[in-house]
Amino acid sequence: MAAPRIAIVGGGLAGLMAAIKVAEAGVAVDLFSIVPVKRSHSVCAQGGINGAVNVKGENDSPEIHFVDTCKGGDFLANQPPVKGMCYAAPGIIYLFDRMGVTFNRTAEGLLDFRRFGGTLHHRTAFAGATTGQQLLYALDEQVRRHEAAGLVTKYEGWEFVGTVKDDAGRCVGLTAIDLRTMKTKAFPADAVMLGTGGPGLLFGKSTNSLINSGSAAAAAYMDGADYANGEFIQIHPTAIPGADKLRLMSESARGEGGRVWVPRKKGDARPPRQIPEAEREYFLEEKYPKYRNLVPRDVASREIHNVCVNRGLGIGADGMGVYLDLTHIPRETLKRKLEGILEIYEKFTGEDPCDEPMRIFPAVHYSMGGLWVDYEPTKDGFIDLGSPKNHMTNIPGLYAIGECEYQYHGANRLGANSLLSCVYAGQVAGPAAVVHALGQAKTGAGTPASVFEAAEKRWTGRFAELAKRNGPENPYKIHEELGIAMLSNVTIVRENGKLQETDAKILELMERWKNATVLDDGQWANAPLSFMNQLENMLHLSRVVTLGALARNESRGAHFKPDFPDRDDANWQKTTVASFTPNGPSFRYDPVDVSLCTPVARKYD
Amino acid sequence: MPRQKIELRIRRQDSPTGSSRWEEFSIPWQPSMNVISCLMEIRKNPVTKQGQKTTPVHWESSCLEEVCGACTMLVNGKPRQSCTALVDNMPDGPITLEPLTKFPVVRDLQVDRKPMFEALKIVKAWVPIDGTYDLGPGPKMSAADAELNYAFSRCMTCGCCMEVCPQYNSHSDFIGPAPLAQVRLFNAHPTGRMNAHERLDAIMGRGGIVDCGNAQNCVEACPKEIPLTEAFGDLGRQTTVHWLQSLFGK
Ligand SMILES: Cc1cc2nc3c(=O)[nH]c(=O)nc-3n(C[C@H](O)[C@H](O)[C@H](O)COP(=O)(O)OP(=O)(O)OC[C@H]3O[C@@H](n4cnc5c(N)ncnc54)[C@H](O)[C@@H]3O)c2cc1C
Numbered sequence: 001m002a003a004p005r006i007a008i009v010g011g012g013l014a015g016l017m018a019a020i021k022v023a024e025a026g027v028a029v030d031l032f033s034i035v036p037v038k039r040s041h042s043v044c045a046q047g048g049i050n051g052a053v054n055v056k057g058e059n060d061s062p063e064i065h066f067v068d069t070c071k072g073g074d075f076l077a078n079q080p081p082v083k084g085m086c087y088a089a090p091g092i093i094y095l096f097d098r099m100g101v102t103f104n105r106t107a108e109g110l111l112d113f114r115r116f117g118g119t120l121h122h123r124t125a126f127a128g129a130t131t132g133q134q135l136l137y138a139l140d141e142q143v144r145r146h147e148a149a150g151l152v153t154k155y156e157g158w159e160f161v162g163t164v165k166d167d168a169g170r171c172v173g174l175t176a177i178d179l180r181t182m183k184t185k186a187f188p189a190d191a192v193m194l195g196t197g198g199p200g201l202l203f204g205k206s207t208n209s210l211i212n213s214g215s216a217a218a219a220a221y222m223d224g225a226d227y228a229n230g231e232f233i234q235i236h237p238t239a240i241p242g243a244d245k246l247r248l249m250s251e252s253a254r255g256e257g258g259r260v261w262v263p264r265k266k267g268d269a270r271p272p273r274q275i276p277e278a279e280r281e282y283f284l285e286e287k288y289p290k291y292r293n294l295v296p297r298d299v300a301s302r303e304i305h306n307v308c309v310n311r312g313l314g315i316g317a318d319g320m321g322v323y324l325d326l327t328h329i330p331r332e333t334l335k336r337k338l339e340g341i342l343e344i345y346e347k348f349t350g351e352d353p354c355d356e357p358m359r360i361f362p363a364v365h366y367s368m369g370g371l372w373v374d375y376e377p378t379k380d381g382f383i384d385l386g387s388p389k390n391h392m393t394n395i396p397g398l399y400a401i402g403e404c405e406y407q408y409h410g411a412n413r414l415g416a417n418s419l420l421s422c423v424y425a426g427q428v429a430g431p432a433a434v435v436h437a438l439g440q441a442k443t444g445a446g447t448p449a450s451v452f453e454a455a456e457k458r459w460t461g462r463f464a465e466l467a468k469r470n471g472p473e474n475p476y477k478i479h480e481e482l483g484i485a486m487l488s489n490v491t492i493v494r495e496n497g498k499l500q501e502t503d504a505k506i507l508e509l510m511e512r513w514k515n516a517t518v519l520d521d522g523q524w525a526n527a528p529l530s531f532m533n534q535l536e537n538m539l540h541l542s543r544v545v546t547l548g549a550l551a552r553n554e555s556r557g558a559h560f561k562p563d564f565p566d567r568d569d570a571n572w573q574k575t576t577v578a579s580f581t582p583n584g585p586s587f588r589y590d591p592v593d594v595s596l597c598t599p600v601a602r603k604y605d
Numbered sequence: 606m607p608r609q610k611i612e613l614r615i616r617r618q619d620s621p622t623g624s625s626r627w628e629e630f631s632i633p634w635q636p637s638m639n640v641i642s643c644l645m646e647i648r649k650n651p652v653t654k655q656g657q658k659t660t661p662v663h664w665e666s667s668c669l670e671e672v673c674g675a676c677t678m679l680v681n682g683k684p685r686q687s688c689t690a691l692v693d694n695m696p697d698g699p700i701t702l703e704p705l706t707k708f709p710v711v712r713d714l715q716v717d718r719k720p721m722f723e724a725l726k727i728v729k730a731w732v733p734i735d736g737t738y739d740l741g742p743g744p745k746m747s748a749a750d751a752e753l754n755y756a757f758s759r760c761m762t763c764g765c766c767m768e769v770c771p772q773y774n775s776h777s778d779f780i781g782p783a784p785l786a787q788v789r790l791f792n793a794h795p796t797g798r799m800n801a802h803e804r805l806d807a808i809m810g811r812g813g814i815v816d817c818g819n820a821q822n823c824v825e826a827c828p829k830e831i832p833l834t835e836a837f838g839d840l841g842r843q844t845t846v847h848w849l850q851s852l853f854g855k
C-alpha cells in the first residue's frame with residue numbers, strides 16, 4: 001500500500017492544527033490555501049481564547065465552562081463534543097504557551113486572563129488585542145518546521161473547487177484551481193479535510209476577511225455534504241461602520257471595563273463627554289445588572305437594535321450607533337491590554353478612543369452553522385479520540401473543522417470560544433483522518449486514474465464555459481445586491497414575509513448570474529473568473545441560511561423572530577440539516593443530545 | 606473638504622513577464638473610503654477615466670484591518686498597507702498605486718513575497734517543542750519580557766521594511782530585516798534560546814547580519830513599529846559572542 005496522504009484545505013487555526021497533528025503521526029499532508037496560510041482570516045481574532053485555567057481564585061473549572069457554553073448556545077449543540085472541548089481547553093492554552101505565544105502575563109509571570117461575554121469568570125487568555133494573529137503565527141511556525149522536514153507540502157494560491165469521489169461515494173481527493181495559471185488539477189488523498197472558515201461575504205460587508213466567502217463549504221454541500229444550523233448567524237454588537245468592511249471592536253473592550261450607552265434625550269447633539277452621567281442611559285447595565293455589558297452577543301445586539309430602531313435613541317446622523325466608552329480607564333492600561341484594537345479604531349476614524357467614546361454598531365460576525373459533522377461519544381460523556389468518525393461529514397473520508405462546521409456553538413457562540421473550537425477540532429480531526437486513511441483497503445492513490453481525470457475534465461470544462469460568459473450583468477454588483485438583501489432581512493430581526501422576499505431575490509440573482517460576464521478574458525491570475533464560480537456557491541448557501549431561518553418558527557440564540565419570541569423546545573430543540581437538491585435545499589431535523597447539561601431558561605439578568 | 610471624485614493612477618502589468626503601463630480611473634467619492642474600496646468600486650465598472658473598457662485591477666488583500674499584511678503596495682510612492690490608506694487623509698490630486706518593487710510582480714498590484722517565507726525557514730523561526738500533546742504550562746516569563754517579545758511577534762511579513770532597505774535587492778544575498786528580527790524573537794524565548802546557535806549560524810555568513818548597513822530605513826517603514834534596528838544591535842552582539850565561543854571551542 002502506498003504511503004497515505006491527507007489533503008487539508010485551509011490554513012487558519014483549524015487547518016494548521018490538523019496539519020501538525022497529521023504530520024506528527026508521520027503522515028504526509030498536502031495543505032491548500034487561497035492566501036499564504038500566515039495571512040488567513042484567523043489573524044483577525046482580537047480578544048482571546050477561552051480555557052478554565054482558574055488563576056484568579058474564582059473556582060472556575062472546565063465543567064463551568066461547559067455549562068456556560070451550552071447555555072450561551074441556547075442548548076442547540078450536541079453536548080459530548082462541547083464537553084470534550086471545554087475539558088481540553090486548559091491544555092490547549094498551555095500548548096500555545098510552550099510554542100512561544102506572547103500571552104499577557106501577571107506580575108508573577110503567569111498567564112493573565114480576562115473576562116468575556118456570557119460568563120462570570122476570567123477565562124480568556126490573550127496576547128494584547130491580536131490574539132488570533134499570535135496563535136496563528138505559532139501554528140504557522142510549527143507547520144513551517146514540518147514543511148522544512150518534508151512532511152507538509154503547501155499549495156498556497158490554490159483554491160479548492162470540489163471533492164473527488166469514487167464509485168462507492170467515498171471522498172478520495174479534491175480538485176483545485178491554481179489562481180495564477182488558472183489551471184485545474186485533481187489531487188488524490190486518503191482523507192480530505194476542510195478548514196475553510198466562515199461565510200461572512202454572503203452578507204456583503206461583515207467583520208470577516210474578504211476571503212471568507214463560504215464558497216468551499218458550499219461546494220462540499222453541493223457535492224452532497226449536509227449543512228447544519230445554517231440559519232444561526234452571529235451578529236456582533238460592536239463594530240466600526242466602513243465602506244469596505246465593518247471592522248470589529250472586540251468584546252475585550254467590554255471585558256476590560258468598556259461601557260455601552262446612549263444619551264437619554266432623543267437627538268442630543270452634544271459631544272459625548274459633555275453629557276453628564278445622569279443624562280446617559282447605560283442600557284445594558286440597567287437591564288442586566290448581573291452580566292452588565294458582558295451579556296452574550298445576541299442579547300447585546302438585540303438591545304442595541306432596539307435602542308436605535310425602536311426607541312430612536314441612536315447616535316450619529318442616521319441614528320444607527322451607540323457609544324462604547326473606555327475613557328474612564330487609564331490610558332496605560334488600555335495600551336497594554338487593548339492596543340491592537342484601539343489602533344484600528346484610531347486608524348479608521350481618526351479619533352483616539354482613550355479620549356473619545358467610540359461610536360459602534362452591530363455587524364455580521366460569525367456562523368454557528370456549517371457542514372454537518374459526526375462524533376463518537378464515550379459512556380462518560382466525552383469523545384472517543386480513537387474513532388475515525390469524529391469530524392467526518394456524511395461523505396466518507398471528507399472532514400470539516402473550524403468555523404466551516406457546526407458542532408460546538410449551538411444557536412450562539414460565546415466570545416473567545418471560536419479559536420478554541422478551531423484548535424480543538426484540528427486536534428481531534430487530524431488523528432481521526434489518520435485512522436480513517438490507514439483503515440482503507442484502497443487508497444486515494446490506488447483509485448483508478450480515470451476518476452481523477454474525469455474530475456479534472458469536469459472543472460476545466462466548467463471554467464472554460466464560465467470564461468466565455470459575456471452577458472450584461474457584473475458579478476460584483478450581483479454580490480452587492482445579495483449582501484444588501486441578506487443584511488436587511490436575515491440578521492438581528494427576522495420576519496417570515498421578509499425572508500420569503502429574500503429567497504425570491506436570491507432566485508432572481510441566480511438567474512441574473514447566468515447572464516453575468518467574467519469581465520476579464522486573461523489566462524493568468526484572473527480573479528473575476530474564480531469569483532464567478534464562488535458567487536454561484538454563495539447564492540446556494542444563502543438559500544440554506546434564509547430558508548432555514550424561514551422554517552424555524554421560534555426564537556433561539558442568534559435567531560430572533562418577533563412573531564415567535566420564545567424558545568420552543570418541544571418543536572425546535574433540533575438540528576437543522578440541509579441537503580442539496582437541484583431545486584434548492586431539502587431540510588430534515590435531528591434530535592440534539594442534551595443529556596449532560598439540562599436545558600434551562602436562558603437568563604442573564 | 607472631501608473631494609467629489611477620486612482620481613487614481615494605477616501601474617498595471619498583465620503577467621510576471623509582461624511590460625507595465627499606467628491606467629487612470631475616476632470614481633465617485635463616498636464616506637470612509639480607503640484604497641481597497643476604490644479598487645472594489647473599479648471592478649464593479651471597469652472603465653478608465655478616458656472611458657475605455659478595461660479589466661478589473663488585480664490586487665491581494667484579506668483582513669482589511671492591517672493585520673494580515675497581504676495588501677501592501679506603493680501608495681503615492683510609499684510602501685504601506687492599502688487597506689488603512691484612507692482617501693480622506695491623502696493629499697489632493699490623483700492617488701498613485703504601484704506594486705512593490707523588490708518582489709516579482711504576479712499581476713498588477715500583487716507581488717510574490719515567497720522569499721520572505723523561505724527566509725523564515727532558513728533562520729528556523731520557531732520554538733522547537735517536543736510535540737503537541739499536553740505537557741503542562743510553558744516557561745514562566747516576566748510581563749516586561751513578554752511585552753517586548755510581543756512587539757516582534759506582530760511582524761506580518763508585509764515587506765515594507767524589505768522594500769525600503771538599500772541592502773535588500775536582486776543583486777545581493779542579504780536576507781533582509783524582517784527575518785533577522787525573528788531571530789531576535791526566538792532567541793529570546795526560554796525554549797527557543799536552546800537553539801540560538803543554529804539561528805546565529807544561519808545569519809553569520811554572507812547575506813546575514815553583517816550585510817545590514819544600518820541605514821535605519823526599515824524601522825521607519827514598519828507599520829507595526831517593530832524595533833528592528835535595536836534587534837540588529839542585539840543580534841550583532843549575539844553573533845560576536847557566538848563567534849568567539851566557536852573560536853575557543855565553546
Ligand atoms: C474580527 C474578528 C475577530 C474575532 N475575534 C475572535 C476572538 O477574539 N476569539 C475567538 O475565539 N474568535 C474570534 N473570532 C472568530 C475566529 O477568528 C474565527 O472563527 C476563526 O479564526 C476561524 O478559523 P478557521 O481556521 O476556521 O478559518 P480561517 O482562519 O478563516 O481560515 C480559512 C482558511 O481556508 C482557506 N480557504 C478558504 N476557502 C478556500 C478554498 N476554496 N480553497 C483553498 N483554501 C481556502 C483560507 O485561505 C484560509 O487559509 C473573530 C472573528 C473576527 C471576524
Ligand code: SF4
Nearest residue numbers: 770817818820821823
Ligand atoms: S538598518 Fe538599513 S540596511 Fe539594515 S536592514 Fe534596516 S534598512 Fe536594511
Ligand code: SF4
Nearest residue numbers: 760761763764766827
Ligand atoms: S518587520 Fe514590519 S515592515 Fe517588516 S515585514 Fe514585519 S511588519 Fe512588515
Ligand code: FES
Nearest residue numbers: 667669671674688
Ligand atoms: S488586507 Fe490585511 S493588511 Fe491590508
